[in-house]
Amino acid sequence: GLAWWWNYPCNDNDMSKLFVRDTYGNFADEKWIDNDAKLPTELRGASALISNPMQQGEASKIALFGVGDYGWNNAAFDNEKDYHAAVKAVVGKEKATDFEYLSQYLRYYDNEPMASLVEAYKRDGKSAAVKAEILKMLKACQSIQAMGVSGAESDSLFVADIQPWLNRLGDMATLIIQMLDQIDAKNAGRQSDTDRLIATQLKKNVADFDHYGNHQFSVLNGLGDDIELSTIYSEPSGKVLRPFLDFLARKIE
Secondary structure (H helix, E strand, O other), rough: OOEEEEEEEOOOOOOOOOOOOOHHHHHHHHHOOOOOOOOOOOOOOOOOEEEEOOOOOOHHHHHHHHHHHHHOOOOOOOOOHHHHHHHHHHOOOHHHHHHHHHHHHOOOOOOOOHHHHHHHHHOOOOHHHHHHHHHHHHHHHHHHHHHOOOHHHHHHHHHHHHHHHHHHHHHHHHHHHHHHHHHHHHHHOOOOOOHHHHHHHHHHHHHOOOOOOHHHEEEEEEEEEEEEEEEEEOOOOOOOHHHHHHHHHHHHO
């Protein structure tokens, strides 16, 4: 019979993105796929699926779990159940909750709950809720980062794959907390000369943010004999959190 080449979860055309969400969440993040695309309940005309994964092989296992699940029984494929099972299988039951939570920020199109928290902050200037979410994110980053020293090879390889995204997300979150603290101090009338110097440095850090070396990673480009290694920057939380960084840098003036 025929085999179906499935160009998923390939990120060759979206190399700065990481597809570690559920199948339909990954579809929505991939700019070459219709955001509302759904898998057919019956795959006709093909007897095998050949998946083309991301260049991050270990991180691809979450999506590949879904490919296998769908291929096993097209009609019974349950996107949410599949994702929960996939995360547990790849990162382990102990880290599954932290990774599922963090994955919404490792993706480029971060949305809720951060979007609502940011909009609320812009309206009323109250930072407690958005700070709490950012601190929760940092804790989850630290939890997943710890997999790198668990002693299990699969864990260390997985963390190595997503390290540039963890680095950028963690750096973004840390900067946001620091700037919110400075803005809160300024609004309360207790900003010292030292605080003003810190605020100036934070603005510089934001200006330089898209060139942090620890956000870089290597990728293969080209076809056939014309393949070369290049470096690009990871882009987690590009929709909500990254613009919020710039908003705070303007506000801290």
